[in-house]
Amino acid sequence: MKKTVLAMAVAGAAMASPAWALNVLISNDDGLTSNVKALYDGLKGAGHNVVVSVPCSPQSGRSAGIVMYSSTTINADNDAQITKENGCHNGAAPIGAPAAGAFTKDGYTGGDWHYVHGTPVMATLYGLDILAKQRFGGVPDVVLSGPNEGQNIGSLIVNSGTIGNVQMAAIRGIPAIALSADSNTVDDSQLANPNSKIVAGLTVKLLASLVAQKGSGPLLAKGVALNVNFPKAIAGDTGFAFSRVGTYNAYELGFRVANGVYSMGAVVNTAKPNATQTEDESVIVASKVAVSAMQFGYEHRPAAQEWLRLRLQTLKGQ
Incomplete structure (x- = not known):
């Protein structure tokens, strides 16, 4: 039932343009990619106000890291990826450009596109603390992170x-949505992967649905963020479904040692999900756009807090 209601709501909202234009900040962890270009184009085409702030170089797996690789101008001292492309990914800006600033790449110099030579969170902070204040006069209505070049599902x-x-x-109390597509959306040479455009179109659909149902409140309920994952076999009419982060993992990460080489490895889960895992992201994303609710931070639910309060009674006064 949950899946049906969500799919109907999204499909209905897609028939009309957003009730009002959103102020959108886009960030990601991949830098300038086909996915982020398609998302920007799709949002602008739907009438939204958009500003982009992405890492200078691909920064997958950096989680919540808060590191600047350059503090004044872009250099390769702390980021070997810069050497490979003589600057930011896909020519967004060259070595020697400011450590944070506007793209210099032809076709991306209209004031909407920006980079930070640091981790993804640093790009987001630049977007929130500098760009959004300049463009929107305050915080954006929503932060969209992605679409990532690979799904982010389960415990990873x-x-x-x-x-x-x-x-x-x-x-910070700002509505935020993580977007992750399959690795078949990678297209760094032309920035025109057709799958990227499909993912962008479905994202615009989801936003239209959320806007249509929000009433006079914020786009998302207080304390709620969304994790949205798109399936490998993607089409314009791919349906949306409720999902949860869950306990079923499509694959798990581990430390690998082989022939004296140390690396990270991924182990594919060959076990089938049990009866309680059918709504887990790793299951739903096989055929639908999986939409999960996330909390922020590590605060636990009240029941667990009371459990801990009771366990600490004997330590009072010590």
Whole structure:
């Protein structure tokens, strides 16, 4: 029932443009990509006000890290990826440009596109503390993080820079949505992967649905952020479904040692989900756009807090 209601709401909202234009901040953990370009184009086409602030270089797996790799101008001392492209990813800005600023790449110099030579969260903070205040006169209506070039599902989301951006925004009380697509959306040479455009269109649909149902309140309920994952086989009419982060993981990360080389490895889960895991992200995303609610930070529910309060009674006064 939950899946049906969500799918109907999204489909209905897609038939009309947003009731009012949103002030949107886009960030990600990949830098300038086909996905972020398509999302920007889709949002602008739907009438939203958009500003982009992304990392200078790809920063997957940086979670909530708060690091600037350059403090004055872009250099490769702390970021070997800069050397590979002689500057930011896909030519957004060259070595020697300011450590944070506007794109210099042709076609991206209209004032909407910005980078930070740091971790994803630093790009989000630049967007919130500098760009949004300049553009919107305050905080954005929503922060969109992504779309990532690979799904962020299950327990590994704690490692995700895409999720880290959303957590930072949510901690400040700003509605935030993490967007993650399959790796088949990568297209760094032309920035025109057709799957990116489909993901962007579905994202605009989801936003339209949220706007249509929000009434006079914020886009999302207080303390709630969303984790949205798009399936590999994506189409314009792919349905949306309620999901939860859950306990079923499509794959798990681990430390790997092979022939004297140390690395991170991923182990694919070959076990089938049990009866209580059918709404978990890793299951739903096989065929639907999985939409999960997340809390921000690590605060636990009141029941667990009371459990801890009782356990600490014997330590009072010590």
